[in-house]
Amino acid sequence: MSADSTVERAFAAALFTADSDLDTAASLLAADPSADPELASRGREFVRRAWERGWQPADVVRMVVRELSTEHAGLAARLIRAETGRYGTLPPRWPEQLAALPADEPRQDRFSAATTTLELYRLLLRLPAIEAVGPVPGESVTVPVAGEPRALARIRALLAKAEATGYPPEAEALSAKAQELMARHSVDEALLASRTQAKDAPGACRIGVDAPYETAKAVLLDAVAGANRCRAVWNSAFGFSTVVGFEPDLEAVEVLYTSLLVQASAAMTRAEAEQRAAGRKRTKTFRQSFLAAYAHRIGDRLASVAGQVVEDKGELLPVLAARDVAVTGRAEEMFPETVTTRMRGVTDEAGWTQGAAAAERARVSRGS
Structure with missing residues (x-):
């Protein structure tokens, strides 16, 4: 045979x-x-x-x-x-x-x-057909320039220090500076594209949203994406979100989401230790509520610092508005039908309170 x-x-x-x-x-x-x-x-x-x-x-x-x-x-x-x-x-x-x-x-x-x-x-x-987020090997590929923008390298370094430090005020300052650099990098890239009349268009990438507490993590990613001029669409069945945006903003979303998830997990571990010390057992609803509150509050903080950077360069508003329209159009083209997901299991008051407090400590506004 x-x-x-x-x-x-x-x-x-x-x-x-x-x-x-x-x-x-x-x-x-x-x-x-x-x-x-x-x-x-x-x-x-x-x-x-x-x-x-x-x-x-x-x-x-x-x-x-x-x-x-x-x-x-x-x-x-x-x-x-x-x-x-x-x-x-x-x-x-x-x-x-x-x-x-x-x-x-x-x-x-x-x-x-x-x-x-x-x-x-x-x-x-x-495996079913899903939305393509780029070419496959063998297709025409625009090879990126070796290395990465200096701003992104600085952002990675700042967030790595924020994750590693055991001193909350230092982590706050590092995260705040990182988000400000992200927003400024995005604005600078938009200005450069406008001046050179570059014909760049929104792209997309996928970011894994793994168990447990996928819904809260997807909400956190959505908050990070929104603050960085991107759109995120979560596919719960396949365990990822597709993020649509311009390339510099996609890079910022990937880096910041990963770092905030690490920081949120560390903060949740500390909060659970405090709960155990007070005689209360940790629970699934505590963690879900903690991460939900963290995502909600951090989203407000991210939007605040991004908005402040844009206000400082008001002359760029038409350029940024055009890019927002392009991102929205691309997202709607890729995902003509989406539904809103309700987060369930957010019933633990202590978890919500401590999650919001952790987001406050990790706030990303200037002058904090």
Whole structure:
């Protein structure tokens, strides 16, 4: 029996029929080592098809982790690395996603490995088409200039210090300066584009919104996006939000959201310790309420500092308004139908109060 025939028979039994016979398919593959190269080739093809349907490496691995296991995620990462290795140039953000892929898992026995492979392929085949947020490898790609803007490097450094310090006033000052730099960087980029008549247009990126407390985290991301002249649309089923905006603002949203999530988690841990010291057990509703209040209050703070920076450069209002219209138009084009999600489980008064207080301590307005 040829390797192609073995793979076809296994796929017919496990992937392409309503009555899946996974054990039979795995047994066929396990008994024929010569089928391994063809099986891996098919996997790379399935990965490529997922990209063509709008998925990126981080999206694929996130779904595999949510639906299957670390063994499946390791195999998915191996296939992704193999497929991307065929291309000389990758789209923006792909190198960073590849660097964050999980390590391959230790080898399993042949039957277990075949079972893992078929389960992964079944998931890849069933991934639906989603909104594309950029080209796929092999398509025309505008290669970004090496390095990153000095302002963004300074912002990253400030937020890293804010996350690392155990002294709240220092974290406040660092976060405040970082957000001010973000807003000014955005305004400067808009001014440069206006003066040079650059034909740039809004783009998009995806940011993972992982369990637990996804709704509160999505609200936090939405607040960060809104304050930085972007729009965020959350897909709860797939565990990510798509953020639409101009490139400098997308970078700011990614950096700031990640940092605020770290700071919020640290603040919540401290608040829970205080609750335990007072004789109260930590609860899920406490954490949900804490993060909800944090997201709500931090959104106000972000909007305040961004608004102040814009007021300082009132002559740019027409330029910024035009960019806002462009972002809104692009978001509505990508997502013509959206619904508002109500946050549930926000019933713990202590959690809400302490979450709001943590956001106050992390406030991002000038002069604080």
